[in-house]
Amino acid sequence: MATEKKLLPKKTDSLSDWYTTLIQLADLAEYGPSKGSMIIKPYGYAIWELAQKALDDRFKQHGVQNGYFPLLIPMSFLEKEKSHVEGFAPELAVVTHGGGEKLEESLVIRPTSETIIYDSFSRWVQSWRDLPILFNQWCNVLRWEKRTMPFLRTSEFLWQEGHTAHATHQEAIELQKWAMDTYKAVYEDYYALYGYVGYKSLSERFAGADTTLTIEHLMPSGKALQSSTSHDLGQNFAKVFNVSFQDKDGGESFVWQTSWGLSTRSIGGLILAHGDDNGLRLPPRLAPVQIVIVPVLIAEDLNQYAHQLAKDLQANGLRVTVDDRDDERFGFKLNKWEVKGVPLRVEIGKREVENNQLTVVRRWDGRKETLGRDQFVQEVADRLDTIQKEMLEASKQFVQAHTKKVSKYDEFKSAMRASEKGFVEVFWEDNPEAEAKIKEATKATSRCRIGDEEGVDFYTGKTVRGRWIFGQSY
């Protein structure tokens, strides 16, 4: 692979070829040996670590506690919740042998952990004093996939799964919303991705949930990426796993539950949405390297100057690399860091050192700026903040420019045939049968309900409540 590096195709020529080539060139990931598996290389994993930290800090702030449940789930656990097992059965990997012997009961590798976690909750929860439980785990899960694409759809992926139990439905609903608010904030402030948040339709909700909140991002292909979801599980799992508690009046009630997750799929959205013909463009807050300093030639004084500058920037909490390798040409280095999407580049030559002035180049929009060395550290921190905001603003404009309000099914169909696809906003009444027919005709499905206003259903012509986003999806 390293021996046969391809050139990066134009993003607009072939998005999927561009995507897979870029992932290779930027050293983000490669395919693993078993079907649909992926190796996350250090540069890709460093992005994930930054996202993890942003989320984990917010979880802990809210009182969520991390723990860890086993990878292997007895098949009988999954079978307890009917719609849950129907949803996941086709995607399971099954362990039949352990320690050289055939197992009495087959174990499945977790596709998600509701069943094994709620079996424990039934012991953890006895009284109202034990509630709420706010639990989270960072782990790997596995869902056998037919068509795979690095990050976006892999059999095994990494994620966090939050699981909570509450005394009242109201409290559970608030937690479900808090989780989605947290995802939305992290997607905006870290991933620089703007998306629609709303409720899933009956056909698209999570297997076993009463309602599913989702955040949907628009990719350059015009397709939607379901980035993260948060579920109100009602008492569905509580009843089958007998998670009940004695309330203050001595009565026995089932708990109300939520679950919610964000995965390495989010890195796929990040790459697709922000990259350009020259490579990645990383938002500063998720960039493993925020500033790269490249001396124009390898000379003692330039290197010293570069490393002092790096130290000053690092002391200010910035992530900086000096590229002073003596086995790569200058032009090769510039290209390498461009492909890797480092937000700011500083080139250091004799002139810069003499004039005590530095030129920074922004990866995001290519803008160059000359800054004095004395105020450099603070100015650069400001520039990174500005880039972060501009990238989010651009994402918002892209989504809004590609959301078409449509009132009739004919318009809807031509929007889905258009070369510039995107989101379609309609009034609609949730109806699985209608949704199946729309999907068959247009490949589009509802993405989420973003409002409850009254309007004319684009499919039936009736007056209904419910404003929806539709789109084709990954």
Added chain:
Amino acid sequence: MATEKKLLPKKTDSLSDWYTTLIQLADLAEYGPSKGSMIIKPYGYAIWELAQKALDDRFKQHGVQNGYFPLLIPMSFLEKEKSHVEGFAPELAVVTHGGGEKLEESLVIRPTSETIIYDSFSRWVQSWRDLPILFNQWCNVLRWEKRTMPFLRTSEFLWQEGHTAHATHQEAIELQKWAMDTYKAVYEDYYALYGYVGYKSLSERFAGADTTLTIEHLMPSGKALQSSTSHDLGQNFAKVFNVSFQDKDGGESFVWQTSWGLSTRSIGGLILAHGDDNGLRLPPRLAPVQIVIVPVLIAEDLNQYAHQLAKDLQANGLRVTVDDRDDERFGFKLNKWEVKGVPLRVEIGKREVENNQLTVVRRWDGRKETLGRDQFVQEVADRLDTIQKEMLEASKQFVQAHTKKVSKYDEFKSAMRASEKGFVEVFWEDNPEAEAKIKEATKATSRCRIGDEEGVDFYTGKTVRGRWIFGQSY
């Protein structure tokens, strides 16, 4: 389980009963539904997160980069390195079905990841410019175990596995030592555990390694815990996975490799070594809660005082909890935090508030001290440092007091029959046949070679080089 909480037996009466009961009472973990699996509860996982951070910071400081390789390894990969597959074959969990179909090639859940990682290294490494590779991953692994014990021996466990590739053998050996130095430092400075570091015998080394460095801790049972290992893999894997590079002179060479790991097993050692008849005793640096503040009664002014104190301590970077629950009695609370091993306890009543003086109780040795409120924050931070050091010192003294120098096999045998077992220090020449016979007769095996001095072999009577620690092990 929560409904049938047992009393904690005396540690000296039945260590294993004490251990499993304590794990339940302190809310550290519980058994999972499948054989040998464990659920790590939030209080137990928080200890692991603190250990992870200590290690991860040191790894990154040294230039080690994190990434992630797939959970499932094709059986054919494991079979490439003969001694490796022989070592792990009896412990494998095998996935035979995926997505509803029988797989063409069975996949195993990683028992360790040398094979799948080095298959990638063969592509990552082309030239001397690509070296060294310093890679690490935090993940779950699975080894089917017959006898299991929470943390100490579970089928699935969490760990980090470091994997490196180098241009020279010397550099690999230095890295192997650096990894073990790092483990030793973290065990001493965080776990407050003193242990012996040295090389494993031919029989005890890692399957596929040239040499294995180990750190061995002594448990109160008199048995050794092999806590972490670091391997010089030589070119064994490089040759079978063809990890080679073009050196500066244009010649082609195989890389030299190391691997090293530390797992959740370490938490088992922590519990066993430090706990007492009243519960856990956590070293401050790994304590999720370092100080618990308990108002003696629930009253507005006491709570306010307690929370202000907590804020001041937290502002100084300390981990503090105020237990102001109104649904538990004061005595119950004291017992709860004692069992959980919180290093310092502060009780707040009217008198404390009026006198502006606070009494802290040390969990480690029960010592009480009255400190003025004004210097309290700094004084408490000092106390935590002191406790951390005293716990390590106690561990060191325990190990030294239970290491018996022995020169003859008869003495060796009676030491292993003694009610106060422990480590035995001997001169010995590494010999797998002799080791097997010693094990059969005494249940003891070599733990590690701690020196190369000359002496009389306790088994053969010959003059040999090599000072060794022997002991029975978990």
